[in-house]
Amino acid sequence: MEKRQDIVTGLLFAGLGIAAAWMATGYKGASGIYPMTLGLILTLLGALVALKAVRSGRNETRALVDAPAQMITASVVAALYVAAVVPFGFFTASFLVMLAMPFALGFRKPLYALIVALAFVALVYLVFSVLLEKPLPREAVLSLMARGG
Amino acid sequence: MEFYTNALTSVLAWGPLGAMIGATLLGVLIGALPGLNPVMAIALLLPLTYSMDPLIALGMVAGIYNGSMYGGAIPAILLRIPGTPASIATTFDGFPMADRGEASKALKIACWSSAIGGIASAIALMTMGPLLARLTLFFGPAEYFWIAIFGMASVGVMVGSDPVKGIMAAVLGLLIGTMGIDNLSGQARFTFGQTWLLGGLDLVVVLVGLYALPPVLQLAEKRDLVGLSSGQLKLKSAPFEKGEIRGLIPTWLRSSGIGILVGILPGAGGNIAAFLSYNAARNASDDPASFGKGNPQGVAAAECGNNADNAASMIPALSLGIPGNVVAALVLSALTIHGLQPGPQLFHQNPILVGGFMMEMLITSVLIFALGGMVATRVFAQFQRLPGVLLVPSILILMCVGVYVINGRMVDLWVMLAAGLAGYFLEKVNVPLAPVILGMILGPMAEQSVRRALLISRGDATELLTRPLSAALAVMTLLVILWPIAKSLQRRRKAKPV
Numbered sequence: 001m002e003k004r005q006d007i008v009t010g011l012l013f014a015g016l017g018i019a020a021a022w023m024a025t026g027y028k029g030a031s032g033i034y035p036m037t038l039g040l041i042l043t044l045l046g047a048l049v050a051l052k053a054v055r056s057g058r059n060e061t062r063a064l065v066d067a068p069a070q071m072i073t074a075s076v077v078a079a080l081y082v083a084a085v086v087p088f089g090f091f092t093a094s095f096l097v098m099l100a101m102p103f104a105l106g107f108r109k110p111l112y113a114l115i116v117a118l119a120f121v122a123l124v125y126l127v128f129s130v131l132l133e134k135p136l137p138r139e140a141v142l143s144l145m146a147r148g149g
Numbered sequence: 150m151e152f153y154t155n156a157l158t159s160v161l162a163w164g165p166l167g168a169m170i171g172a173t174l175l176g177v178l179i180g181a182l183p184g185l186n187p188v189m190a191i192a193l194l195l196p197l198t199y200s201m202d203p204l205i206a207l208g209m210v211a212g213i214y215n216g217s218m219y220g221g222a223i224p225a226i227l228l229r230i231p232g233t234p235a236s237i238a239t240t241f242d243g244f245p246m247a248d249r250g251e252a253s254k255a256l257k258i259a260c261w262s263s264a265i266g267g268i269a270s271a272i273a274l275m276t277m278g279p280l281l282a283r284l285t286l287f288f289g290p291a292e293y294f295w296i297a298i299f300g301m302a303s304v305g306v307m308v309g310s311d312p313v314k315g316i317m318a319a320v321l322g323l324l325i326g327t328m329g330i331d332n333l334s335g336q337a338r339f340t341f342g343q344t345w346l347l348g349g350l351d352l353v354v355v356l357v358g359l360y361a362l363p364p365v366l367q368l369a370e371k372r373d374l375v376g377l378s379s380g381q382l383k384l385k386s387a388p389f390e391k392g393e394i395r396g397l398i399p400t401w402l403r404s405s406g407i408g409i410l411v412g413i414l415p416g417a418g419g420n421i422a423a424f425l426s427y428n429a430a431r432n433a434s435d436d437p438a439s440f441g442k443g444n445p446q447g448v449a450a451a452e453c454g455n456n457a458d459n460a461a462s463m464i465p466a467l468s469l470g471i472p473g474n475v476v477a478a479l480v481l482s483a484l485t486i487h488g489l490q491p492g493p494q495l496f497h498q499n500p501i502l503v504g505g506f507m508m509e510m511l512i513t514s515v516l517i518f519a520l521g522g523m524v525a526t527r528v529f530a531q532f533q534r535l536p537g538v539l540l541v542p543s544i545l546i547l548m549c550v551g552v553y554v555i556n557g558r559m560v561d562l563w564v565m566l567a568a569g570l571a572g573y574f575l576e577k578v579n580v581p582l583a584p585v586i587l588g589m590i591l592g593p594m595a596e597q598s599v600r601r602a603l604l605i606s607r608g609d610a611t612e613l614l615t616r617p618l619s620a621a622l623a624v625m626t627l628l629v630i631l632w633p634i635a636k637s638l639q640r641r642r643k644a645k646p647v
Contacts, residue, residue: 002578009578012251013317020324023339031336034596036326038320045317052313064577067370074369075570076236078545082562094546102338107374114540124384124546132197134554 002062003053017042018054044129077101089139095121153275156504160512165208169509172205172209175518176216181224186233187217189544191479193359196354196551198384202485204505210483211509212516214476218264218419218456219517222359226255226448235419236457238427241446242440253387255448261394262401262449265516266456270412271404273465275507277413281468282496290602291613293470295622297595300471300585303629305599307414310582318580322588323595325350332593333600345560348530350621352482352589354552354561355568359582360475361548368463373537392494393445400430400449408457412474413464419455419474426454450617456517467503475583480506481590482612490594542582 007098024032060102065071077100084093098117099110128134159165178233179190190213198206221233226243239259246255288296301323306346328339329349340346363599404426411422430450431440440447458474466477484490496503552565573583604613614620 005578009580011312014323016321016324020339027331027336027338029334030264030600031331031334031338035324035338036600037326038324039564042317042320042324045313046367047322048313049311062577062632064574065370066367067372070370071366071573072370072540078365078543078566081542081545081564082549082559085553085562086559088325090553094549095541097542098539101369101545102536102538105369105372105374105538105541107536107538112537116535117383118544120546124550128554130551134199134550135557136550136553137559 003056004061005054005062005064007050010046010048010053012046014043014046014050017044017046073104077104085137087140089120089141090136091125092139102140115136126136152500152504153280153508156501159204159501160208160505160508162204163587164202164506165204165509166424166512168205168208168211169513170520171502172212173216173409173513173520174212176213176218177223177517177520178216179213180217180220180222180233181187182395184247185212186221186364188479189361189364192353192357193241193373193544193547193551195479195532196357198483198553199486199555200592203484203489203502204509206293206483206487207480208509208513210476210480211506214455214459214554215263215267215510215513216519216520218459219260219452220269221317221453221455221492222448223256227252231388234301234421235423236451236642237420238423238451239448241427242442242444242453243451245441245443246448249443251387251443254445257387257389257409258397258448259452260447262397262452263403263456264514264517265401266405266408267452267459267517268411269401269458270460270512271511271514273409273412273508274463274510277466278468278507279496281464282374285468285494285496287618289616289619290598290605291616291619293499294595294598294602294613295619295626296469296471297591297598299622299629300465300469300591300628301584301595302626303414304587305584306629306633307617308583310579312630314578315584316332316630317573319584319588320542322590322591324587324588325355325585326592327591350564350589351555351561352586353555353587354487354565356479356482356549356586358565358568359572359585361544363439363545363565363576366569368537368544368571371537376534376536382513391450397446399433401447403429403433404450406451407458408454411454411542412458412461417637419458423451423455423502426450426457430588446579456514460507460512460514463506463510467506470495470591472587472590475586478512478583478586478590478646485590502641521623 017039021043024036024039026032027035049146077097081093081097088096095117097117098120104115124129129136154305176187176190179187191210194209194213198209214311217233220236221231221236222243223241224230225239225246226234228242229240231237231240243255243259246252272502279602301319302316306312307317310316328346330337332346337347407424407426407429427447427450430446431437434440434446460473462474462477465471466481472478472481472482489495489502497524548565549562552561556560602612614623
């Protein structure tokens, strides 16, 4: 048990429970009773987790993130990718993230990454756009070309 | 019998059959890649099944599930890296076998054992599922409520190291399940003025985030830049010797029984089945000291046990609406996607679909014999040469495309990322994720049932406990919750110095 982590987790859940129960008081009739009860139970359980951690004599150190630099890098690149899907288009953004993510994580074989990126994006295009005909955000390059034409 | 004959006719059509073959192959590949697991793969698959015929969608789920459970043995044997958590026990004897040049034999035993365990489990599902479902004809709203609560309590208590955290996760799932418009009163709950939240949080969006993003981030953390060399993946063919199969039969029978029992228990997963089967094989052996040093019985026990858990975990899921493990919860989600209410009514309302899925679990287990052999194993082992850092964006792209196609809106991608980050940290602080999903699935059923029961009894809450069946379920729920507390008190009493 990592004491500090468990105390924070318990308090977060308890806070979430209180907020939910409080919001549920504004709902009419039976539709409010159920979430309010759940909110109160969550508060109790959260408090119990925190209390157990406070009273526990054991404190085993446990890293919350094993490799913070890589984890943060991957999360940021993932968020940038999602943000880029609409302005660039799905396949362009996917191609870019296939190159950017390995590079950001330290992969230094650009040709290898380029071949895998091209092959993978082509496969995704074939499966989702050609075979399954799923509508995906439009490619900015195509719009620009259409305007130019 | 007619139930299965009709179902068999439906699943042997080209669509479901092709889906099963493709998905079993894909499953072996997913299992073979460390970092990917069946839960993540099925979570990624679910969004794509919206427009599919339900039998095709469920055939794919069955194929990926059974295939990946065997696929996990490939890196476990070749590299001592379990492809899935359920193949940890396979490393004990599989890797020493590979180390002394018997990798092919170990893989062959794993393949046969996985198939046999899967077949036994599917037969158990086909015989016990309908019997259990018949019991549910006596269920009213109060029983449905207790069934949902029992399911969540047992999974909450059994999964993870701390029962309080498990139940806390289930309550969080129940709360998330209340988001959106209340079907009975029309009241919008926890929508924060956002119109996209009126329908609540999409189960599959949260599910993909919770189950697919944490392994992606862990892959990024490992920062594998090279992959494996071809020399590490060389295999020769290894036929069975005379009497070898006969020697494995008792292990297969024992491990199948253990796997099936573990599968039926809510919360226990394939890894527990594999460990128990392995220990049972060692205890039953004339030479227990040879276990851990490359005994083929060890590989057979672990692989047969973890596959025997698969279909059996669907018994409570399909008949009672209580998933035995996370994959069973995902199957329930797949049913929900197709407008089918998981639980007791399913057998009466959609016999072809339920029967068809059971047949698909059986057929995909048989397919492991045909598709999981040396050729497939050789091919899939080669994918381990890809550096892990290239898998990180690939999975991320599949997650995004899968989630986007559900509703065609960008906000779902952000919800998925937020759920994934939450899942990553929750796992780190030992809050299990399965009860969250289970709470989201069973929450609406629990709420509607309790409110219906109270409406029928004109607000008398004792109605929830006065019928014999509902009282029995309530007592079982209480026992499930109190059992770990009693065990912990007992442990503390023993630890006290005299």
